[in-house]
Amino acid sequence: MRGNIKAFFRERRYIGAILPLSILGLWQASASFGWIEPVFLPAPIKVAEAFWYMLTKQDLPRDVWASLFIIGQAFIYGTLLGVGLGFAAGLSRPVELFFGGTINTLRHIPSVAWIPLIVVWLGLGAPAKIVVLAKSIFIPVFLNTLQAIRGIDQNFIELAQALKLNKRQLIRRVILPAIVPVVMVTLRYSAGLAWALVVIAEGISGLEGLGFLIFRAQNLLMTDQLLVCMALIGLIGYILDRLLYLAQRRLLRWQRGFGGSYA
Amino acid sequence: MLEVRGVTRRFGEFIALQNATLSVAQGEFVAIVGASGCGKTTLLRLIAGLDQDYAGEITLRGARIEGTSLERGIVFQEPRLLPWLTLWDNIAIALDNAPLSASAKKNAITAQIALVGLTGFEKSYPAALSGGMAQRAAIARALVGHPSILLLDEPLGALDAITRMRLQEELLRIWRHEGVSMILVTHDVEEAVFLSQKIVVMDSHPGQVTASVAIDLPLPRERSSAEFCALKGEIFAALHDNAAAKPPEIEYLI
Numbered sequence: 001m002r003g004n005i006k007a008f009f010r011e012r013r014y015i016g017a018i019l020p021l022s023i024l025g026l027w028q029a030s031a032s033f034g035w036i037e038p039v040f041l042p043a044p045i046k047v048a049e050a051f052w053y054m055l056t057k058q059d060l061p062r063d064v065w066a067s068l069f070i071i072g073q074a075f076i077y078g079t080l081l082g083v084g085l086g087f088a089a090g091l092s093r094p095v096e097l098f099f100g101g102t103i104n105t106l107r108h109i110p111s112v113a114w115i116p117l118i119v120v121w122l123g124l125g126a127p128a129k130i131v132v133l134a135k136s137i138f139i140p141v142f143l144n145t146l147q148a149i150r151g152i153d154q155n156f157i158e159l160a161q162a163l164k165l166n167k168r169q170l171i172r173r174v175i176l177p178a179i180v181p182v183v184m185v186t187l188r189y190s191a192g193l194a195w196a197l198v199v200i201a202e203g204i205s206g207l208e209g210l211g212f213l214i215f216r217a218q219n220l221l222m223t224d225q226l227l228v229c230m231a232l233i234g235l236i237g238y239i240l241d242r243l244l245y246l247a248q249r250r251l252l253r254w255q256r257g258f259g260g261s262y263a
Numbered sequence: 264m265l266e267v268r269g270v271t272r273r274f275g276e277f278i279a280l281q282n283a284t285l286s287v288a289q290g291e292f293v294a295i296v297g298a299s300g301c302g303k304t305t306l307l308r309l310i311a312g313l314d315q316d317y318a319g320e321i322t323l324r325g326a327r328i329e330g331t332s333l334e335r336g337i338v339f340q341e342p343r344l345l346p347w348l349t350l351w352d353n354i355a356i357a358l359d360n361a362p363l364s365a366s367a368k369k370n371a372i373t374a375q376i377a378l379v380g381l382t383g384f385e386k387s388y389p390a391a392l393s394g395g396m397a398q399r400a401a402i403a404r405a406l407v408g409h410p411s412i413l414l415l416d417e418p419l420g421a422l423d424a425i426t427r428m429r430l431q432e433e434l435l436r437i438w439r440h441e442g443v444s445m446i447l448v449t450h451d452v453e454e455a456v457f458l459s460q461k462i463v464v465m466d467s468h469p470g471q472v473t474a475s476v477a478i479d480l481p482l483p484r485e486r487s488s489a490e491f492c493a494l495k496g497e498i499f500a501a502l503h504d505n506a507a508a509k510p511p512e513i514e515y516l517i
Contacts, residue, residue, distance in 0.1 A: 155339070155341075159345075161330075161331050162313065162331050163333075163356060163359070163360075163404075164360050165356075173345065173348070177345070177347035180347075254346055254347045255346070255390070
């Protein structure tokens with residue numbers, strides 16, 4: 001702990017704290033001196049109180065869970081389908097030709113534009129949102145998995161030939177690990193996009209979740225609750241990315257030391 | 264043991280290799296030297312079975328070469344280690360399909376790592392190895408399955424002069440220890456004279472074999488001895504004859 005505090009000053013990490021603390025100070029000052037109407041910007045303490053109120057008197061945990069449930073499912077389905085189909089297309093030219101054109105065309109329709117139709121089909125509940133989000137994760141994962149396989153050094157394939165690896169061994173020893181860097185970056189990127197999309201989807205349709213809460217708070221001019229939702233969305237998004245980052249670092253530990261002593 | 268007879272390889276109109284013939288006896292060390300573009304790497308890839316589109320005949324112990332085989336180990340110009348595997352796994356991968364028990368594989372890998380002097384680095388990833396160490400690992404990977412012939416495609420070309428000399432000595436030691444036949448493609452004449460029992464000289468446009476010189480100096484060889492230098496001179500002369508026999512190449516730019 002003391003070491004952390006020392007590092008905080010010696011490595012000048014406190015520089016990163018200046019801006020958020022200033023914004024917080026300015027926020028507090030605007031409330032204290034009445035620069036801004038509380039209905040537009042309530043005081044920080046009011047927002048904290050609103051958080052406590054939502055947590056204890058309202059159903060905030062249930063709403064957070066609803067949003068996490070949607071992105072969690074969508075992430076699993078979108079990733080599995082994207083990596084699986086990307087793999088199939090990467091290993092087989094006919095499969096690539098069969099799916100490639102369609103997926104490349106569909107990806108130009110923004111996910112938000114899919115929501116109305118899917119809601120008509122599947123209703124206001126979680127399934128419609130899971131489908132739209134899974135699709136928004138699937139497309140970049142599919143395209144990047146395919147591209148990553150196409151980008152594998154031909155020399156490694158030749159090495160596999162010289163070592164007489166069969167197709168299963170080629171996939172396990174060469175292709176899978178070779179595409180992990182690209183796939184992990186894509187997962188982090190698309191998880192961020194999908195998390196933003198949850199908020200929009202819940203705002204457009206549905207009766208629960210953080211996105212529902214934030215738009216309800218806007219309609220009722222409950223700016224304090226609105227700010228609570230914003231902060232929570234940001235915090236959860238950060239945690240999700242952090243978790244994926246840690247997974248990425250673990251999977252790519254062989255990359256550490258690059259730029260080292262290779263002659 | 265290995266016979267290359269009248270082998271021609273074309274890439275469209277371009278003749279990369281024309282009517283090449285050479286033979287390698289059991290346990291023999293043969294070097295192939297020649298200027299770049301003489302088809303020496305093409306020839307090695309044909310012997311490795313990485314390229315099968317040729318006219319003529321290549322046989323190993325009388326059987327025509329069809330595709331790659333663990334019987335023919337290959338070391339490429341660059342180490343070509345898989346960056347996501349540890350040194351141990353990079354060598355173990357060559358035994359993925361060997362009909363050996365797990366403990367026999369483990370013993371073979373341990374012994375091979377010791378032979379190339381990398382004991383203690385088993386858990387290192389390639390990014391943490393120097394160029395010389397990485398190329399030793401590549402040699403261990405090619406040898407661990409005990410091939411009857413080892414194909415070396417300018418394996419030391421990218422290394423600095425001092426590391427290269429040390430690895431030449433190691434290669435010699437490994438060759439004597441393992442008794443494996445070796446074909447070394449190189450453009451370093453001194454390396455060829457230092458290591459091999461026979462030097463095949465090749466020329467370009469089209470790629471062809473122009474001379475075969477026996478090197479019968481006893482091992483280990485002294486690089487500065489008169490005999491060594493005389494043989495080097497002979498190889499240089501053969502390479503020079505190739506260059507002199509042709510009219511100078513003139514290119515017209517329009």
